[in-house]
Amino acid sequence: MNSDVCRGFINIDEGQIHYRTYGSENNPPLVMLHGSPLSAFAIESLIISMGKYFKVYAPDTIGNGDSCAQGTFPVTIEYLADAMLRAMSKLNLSNFYLYGFHTGGNIGIEAAIKNPKMVKKLIIDGLGLYDEDYKKKLIKNQAPEIQPDHEGTQFLKAWHLIRDGKIFWPWWNRTNDGSRGLGLPSEIDLHNEVMELLKSITTYHHNYRAALDYNKKPRLKLIKIPVLVMASENDILLPFLDEATKLIPGGQSAICGDPKTEIGREKTVEISRKFFLST
Numbered sequence: 001m002n003s004d005v006c007r008g009f010i011n012i013d014e015g016q017i018h019y020r021t022y023g024s025e026n027n028p029p030l031v032m033l034h035g036s037p038l039s040a041f042a043i044e045s046l047i048i049s050m051g052k053y054f055k056v057y058a059p060d061t062i063g064n065g066d067s068c069a070q071g072t073f074p075v076t077i078e079y080l081a082d083a084m085l086r087a088m089s090k091l092n093l094s095n096f097y098l099y100g101f102h103t104g105g106n107i108g109i110e111a112a113i114k115n116p117k118m119v120k121k122l123i124i125d126g127l128g129l130y131d132e133d134y135k136k137k138l139i140k141n142q143a144p145e146i147q148p149d150h151e152g153t154q155f156l157k158a159w160h161l162i163r164d165g166k167i168f169w170p171w172w173n174r175t176n177d178g179s180r181g182l183g184l185p186s187e188i189d190l191h192n193e194v195m196e197l198l199k200s201i202t203t204y205h206h207n208y209r210a211a212l213d214y215n216k217k218p219r220l221k222l223i224k225i226p227v228l229v230m231a232s233e234n235d236i237l238l239p240f241l242d243e244a245t246k247l248i249p250g251g252q253s254a255i256c257g258d259p260k261t262e263i264g265r266e267k268t269v270e271i272s273r274k275f276f277l278s279t
């Protein structure tokens with residue numbers, strides 16, 4: 001956790017939304033949305049890199065991290081987008097750039113459709129277009145409902161979900177075919193990510209399942225603002241890059257950098273800066 005990143009809470013109808021912010025007030029506003037199953041903690045290094053050019057606001061999606069639980073069930077991407085926009089309105093952000101990673105990108109799609117005056121431009125970093133059979137498998141297995149118990153099994157379940165997600169895709173496909181070949185992060189980084197999941201252990205699965213079940217293809221065609229779809233070479237969603245881009249009117253695409261490395265983050269920032277700030 002970087003001490004230079006400021007943190008705060010915003011009150012909405014459901015409770016409090018936690019957010020991180022970084023960068024000069026003189027920079028244009030950029031809202032950054034994290035992926036599942038964690039929080040904005042997972043993109044903190046990229047938040048800092050983006051903060052060189054933007055005033056960044058990065059909320060924990062409602063039901064994730066330190067934000068309050070969702071208030072409407074079943075949870076949909078439309079609901080998550082609405083909650084995010086309500087929270088950003090409370091920060092007096094009436095017009096901003098939007099970056100979304102994986103689940104955050106899905107939320108960005110709905111936010112752009114719902115309020116194109118509020119969202120100026122959108123970057124979707126990783127977008128999956130799974131066939132129906134594979135979607136059903138993911139919905140069934142990828143985001144299990146985990147409840148605390150007296151045996152403390154929630155700790156072990158959270159550990160394996162995060163750790164095995166670094167090694168395999170999907171995390172429960174513990175086979176040679178499922179191996180990502182990327183290895184593990186440091187012990188402390190892995191610990192910190194598990195702790196973020198534990199904060200929302202009883203609510204995280206609603207958002208993850210909403211993203212997996214989200215019918216993106218018809219929604220992508222409705223976006224009326226400039227959109228850049230990108231993915232890194234290590235991203236499990238890279239194979240869908242071209243297909244997703246073609247579904248978006250005027251959509252653009254790019255190969256961004258590995259978010260785990262400083263060089264990779266700088267590449268992502270440069271691509272993002274050029275897209276957002278071009279006229």
